[in-house]
Amino acid sequence: MVPRVQPAPREREPLGAGSGHDEPTELADLLRRSARGDQQSFARLYDSTSARVFGVVLRVVRNRAQAAEVTQDCYLQVWQQSARFDAARGSVLAWMLTLAHRRAVDRVRSAQAARARDAHYAVREPTQERDVGEAVVDTLDAERVRRALATLTTIQREAIELAYLGGYTHTEVAGLLDIPLGTAKTRLRDGLIRLRDQFEGETR
Structure with a gap:
């Protein structure tokens, strides 16, 4: 049975507030419980993330x-695929x-x-060049990348995942994470420096 969710996001106190637990850990726990069919956990997951999800979609x-x-x-x-979530691939x-x-x-x-069909013509999307970050990631061993990402802080890892695994621009990363553009650039820069140091350390 699929639990009902509200048609628009509701404002709730963020997870982890006053609990001593960080939000990523709480969200991962709620998703694991949802995968076992826990509808209350899924409702909490919705309450805690729907504002951001709705904002991304609306943009x-x-x-x-x-x-x-x-x-x-x-x-x-999310409900149907919660059991397939792989924490090793991101938050x-x-x-x-x-x-x-x-x-x-x-x-x-x-x-x-x-609209194109109604107007009797086909719209062909131009081929987009792959993001440089994606090309670099593709050349690296997946296990090596996971080890390197594990050395980052949670906020650095989320930004790196969105920019170089998700293919988003710096501006889009800032919007997705609801942070100023300058903050997003700082997290990406610091994360990339840490990744570079990690990769260089493996080759010594």
Whole structure:
């Protein structure tokens, strides 16, 4: 049975406030419980992340009603795929925001395709060059990357995952994490320096 979620995000006290636990750990625990069918944990996961997820979707689709629909679709996907989440590949929040962004982009593309069919012409999307960060990551051994990412702080790792594994720009990373652009750039710079030092240390 799939639990019902609200059509629009609700404001709640962030996870970890006053509990002595950090938010990423709390979210990972709630997702694990959701994977076992715990609907209360899924509801808490929704309450704690829906504002960010809705914000990401709204920035893409630019329509609140459609954003609410896409957000619900996203949480349905999270519920269905919670057991498949691999913590070694990134944080729960980064995973959820990536899912949300992809679903929002899919909605926009679907609407564009429908309009194109109605107008009797096909829209061909230009081939995009791969992000330099993605090309670098592709050349590295996956296990080596996971070891290096594990040396970063949580906030550095989330930014790096979104920018170089998720393919987002610095501005998009700032928006996804709801932080100033300068802060996002600092986290990325510090994280990259730490990764570089880690890789150089392995080659000595």
